[in-house]
Amino acid sequence: MSRSTAEPAGASDQPLGELGRFAEPALYILVSLSDGPKHGYAIMTDVEATTGSPMRPGTLYGALARLERRGLIEALEPEDRRRPYRLTALGATTLQVQLDHLRAFAQAGLARLGREPS
């Protein structure tokens, strides 16, 4: 994966929260692409299978456009009319940071509940 030049180095430190209502869908998309390139419909079905919640078309492409602009994902050559997307190096780093934050948050919450994971 080549590092995109659309964002300056260090952008992975920025939370996806700046994406507003697209932050959560964007995180789902990054997770979905973390095991390989997917096109729009495959991302939708994968996110639905993973989260149990549908990802709707307008939201999907609103988040895709934001991720692509920030260099977190990149489009590959179209296959027929489908265009696959893949994670960039910057996207992978950003995803890692986000998941680390979520893990720390989950651990803190579980500890307060007295259910600290071993």
Place this chain on the structure above:
Amino acid sequence: MSVLLSLYPKRWRERYGDEFAELLAERPPSLRDRLDIVAGALDARIHPQLAGSAARPERVSDRFGFAPLLGLVAFASAVVLAATGPVMYDDYGSYRDGGAALPFIILAFVLLSLGLYRVIEGLPRDAVAARAAGWTAIVAGLVWSPMPWMLPIAVVFMLGTVGLAIGARRAGTWPTWALVLLVVALAAPTALFGASLFLPWYWLRTSGIEPVVFFACIGAPWPLVAGVLLRGTPRPMPA
């Protein structure tokens, strides 16, 4: 499907249109999907993400736009005061004394003149005709305000305002929609006034309709000038 796609900006359709249409073909959208697509299209227009698609230039709002906005309040107050003034009787019959409205209508035109002046200021130096039209509108408006029964002066004011708007439209500081609204709003009372001068349309003058339409429509410059100024003009590109 094409209707939903057409809601998106052209640049967006060029980039994502094919794959988006393919997605919708693979998974026909439900009602909630359709609503989500409409929201997505709106988002794509307000927050374009494609490089180079931030086509709407940054605008510089002119706070002088609040002057005609306040003028609109004064104008509306004047119309209400004039319409509800005490009934007076003279040798010719009865009429409503609208004297209490005079200070408000004068104030309304003073405030509008500030807005018109700012529009004139935004014109290029070579827009001589538009500047002349603008100054004509200002002078005619200020002259007309203490004697609103002199309707021919109001017509001069309206023509001057339209002339200024046309010049500003050419200079790119007055949007087309505002010009159309202005022309329609001012053409209606002008036509009514002209028609009422002649038989068999003279009944317009005696029916009481003419002043209502006239004053309702002649109020158009206040919100339009305010809107144009507050909406702002495109920020000039740095040299």
